[in-house]
Amino acid sequence: MVTGHDPQTGEVRPPPPGSRAQGGRLAWSVPLALGMVGGILLHLGLSWGALALLAGTLLSVLDARPLLASLVLLGAVLGFGSAHLQAREPDRMAPWVGALVTLRGHWDGQFLTLDDPAARVALAPKPKQGPGELVVSGRLIRPEGRRTPGGFDQAAWLRSQGGLLVPTPKTVLVRAEVKRHVPEQGLRGWFRRGLSAGLPSRPAALMTAVELGERGDIGRESFDEGFSVRDAFARAGLAHLMALSGQNVALLTGTLIWLLGALGARPVWKYGLPAALLPVYLLLLVGATPSITRAVLMGGAALLALMVGRGRLDPLGVVALAAVACLLLFPLWLLDIGFQLSFLAVLGLLLSGRLAERLPARWPRALRLALSATVLAELATLPVIAHTFGELPLVGLPANLLAAPLMAALVPLGFVAGLLGPAGGLVNWAVAPLASALLWVAQTFGSAPVLTWGNLGAGGFVAYALAAAAGAGWLLGRVRGQAALTAALACAALTWLPGQLRPPRELVFLDVGQGDATLLRVPGLTMLIDGGGSVGSDYDVGRGTVLPALRALGVRKLDVVVATHADTDHVEGLSSVLRGLPVGELWVGHLKKPGEDPVLDAVLSAAHERKVPVRELRRGDRVTAGPVSVTALWPAGHVWSTEDNDNSVALRVEDGEFRAALLGDLPDPAEALVGAGDLTLLKAAHHGSRFSTGEALLRQTTPSDVLISVGRNTYGHPTRAVLDRIAAAGAKVWRTDELGTVRWPLP
Structure with a gap:
């Protein structure tokens, strides 16, 4: 794993011809790491684990050292065993699941860590207060899995956040209400005060994210145009700047090494002191997250090798060794997006020198290396980013080239400001313009278009x-x-x-909680009927749930968006959808006067901003795409009443012998007047309210299946009376609160 090194001249010498290092080029840690990956995946029941074991074995054989294959087996045993031990960890909060509880513990911005019992709990919504001691009350529940395409799998993510030395968070405190908060003290509290001393809120939030990886404050910041700072960084391909990684370790240790070298320090101090400080930095200041742990392990190994004069380590071997150490303690980090992106980016960077050699020699070497590193890091992480986030930045290369020199100055300056604590303002006068420049880069490039992408199979x-x-x-x-x-x-x-x-032909009933959002997509027509909403909450369902689902499904544009009526749980999310995807036309059942309904006004304002034509729909309006037709059944041509539900848009979808009706929130008797006809599938109106899905409608339509879009609610939806009526009609019930998103294939 090492080459020769002359401690006097610093010259790196290749091994002599015929030496063992030349005959066996594969570092022993590579098959060991592949074995661990395979063992963990097999424990999770994923067949990809067999491929990892096969890859490790083949590499060992191709390297002419078949005995290395034994390390694949050892790694598989270690990985399987580590994952098994974590899975057996008891859930210490299980006795209180479902109960209203008051908890006291340390809040680190991500989890609440309790002393008794020794456990960690996620909080929803996340408190606006910074890290510190919290007393918080709410109801303890089990986390949910992925309920929409492209959605967040909270249960899997929580499982990945524990390890052999750290309790795995297995419960969530919902409607978390903070009763008491004491700001964090000690080194982290001192450091955090230094980062924000004398800075406006937006640069202060940026520096907290850059130096400590805490993105809670930056997540609440927005630019004047209305989009969040965090989204801008993601769209510009700069999201990695707010995740502690090798960049932070390289800049901080590089600065310290330069200072020690300028002072004439011997190699044992020049490289040994930074190596000794790295564990302190990880454990006492920033905390163990996948990307920074990987960077600290790799950086520490490289510094120790330089300290003892062993020369440059085999990069691939060090990467694999870091993976082994991480996965041994935190086996399910393997499923963490941060872990995946960190290691993929480093693997891409290993080839940056080769790519730089192929660029024109007349270009400055620094520019060639910067271009190569940026391009290869983006290419290496491309499939994971596309699969996870449903979009790819198109301006990542120029944005990163502009951001790199700013980060090179910001990271060490911010670190010094943090060390100064309340006196950090002595340095932050220089940090402020640099942070503002980085925010400008994110804002400028974050407004550029992105390439949408679907889930990868x-x-x-x-x-x-x-x-x-x-x-x-x-x-x-x-x-x-x-x-x-x-x-x-x-x-x-x-x-x-x-x-x-084989283009998709389906109705997709998205799980948006207590609300509605239905996607129809067939060749020639992609239509979204409603976009969900969150009554009494600032959560943007359109941006956080509907748009990621559409992108994961590969939807790049919408021909028609339908706002069935002005209820928040149906149309609030459409504002973000209209701003996030190209839309051909917006259909509305009842256009109100401006100012009468702020939620509908917001949707119409978004349509106006994006120059989307608005059409007031009436019975008989129709759109066709091949054999598929969508016909408006309601409103009838006049305002039925002053109630929004009475004027809800009702649609019939026909494809050969398949017929479905989507009735919005129409109540009885209006739903029985629409003339839906004989149906294959009925989407029950008003989430299964007792005022809808009446006996008359069920007799007229005789559906074989009834879909109810519903979430956790206090209204009692769906009511027992509705479920009994459907059962008496001989239809099968499909519920999004039980099944998550329901994808219904068309003939």
């Missing part, structure tokens, strides 16, 4: 891996450029072709 990941292998082979000089390009294009074509040969 197993075939997509395999195709990308093959294309990446071909590209890496070209950079290493083992594959001709033409062959690598052909392989990449072939893989892209193979992933693009199935969607063109």
